[in-house]
Amino acid sequence: MNDSNDKQQSAKLSHKQTESLDDLKTEIEQLFSNAKRTIQIYSRDLDPRILDHRTIAAQLMRFVRLSRFTKVQILIFDENLMKGRDHSLLNLAQRFTSHIEIRVVPKDYQENRFGYYLADNRHIIYRNNIERYEAEITELPHHLAIEKNKSFHKIWDVSTPASSLRALHI
Helix, strand or coil, X not given: CCHHHHHHHHHHCCEEEECCHHHHHHHHHHHHHHCCCEEEEECCCCCHHHHCCHHHHHHHHHHHCCCCCCEEXXXXXXXXXXXXXXXXXXXXXXXXXCCEEEEECCHHHCCCCCEEEEECCCEEEEECCCCCCCEEEEECCHHHXXXXXXXXXXXXXXXXXXXXXXXXXX
């Protein structure tokens, strides 16, 4: 595919921005509700002000129940920050262990100030600064989707399972 075709395709793809907490929650809820196969979350601490919301958790639960092949992969920076926290996504991860996996990003990748939510390796909500609610919502062109997926899996492969966040089944 040549450059002009990529530009034409990119122009056809949707692109929006958020500027408030409510807008961001709405967009994430929509992203999760439209996902069919995979959801990847790159977040320092599971964004409690955003992701610990009942409607977002409900969409994620609906997603994992779609098929036995659905998968949620979550990368966080420090599992110790999450211990003892009551968080909707942690509760779901403990209930749906075959669908939701959380890993801890190695220290050398933790200088990143961005975060994102990627559905089906195609639709992304990208936050340039995780301290703010501004985000870009984009349908990625094929070549960028491949690149973003490789980037996520490069970090995923060197990350360690967040074993202390798993539920203890006694």
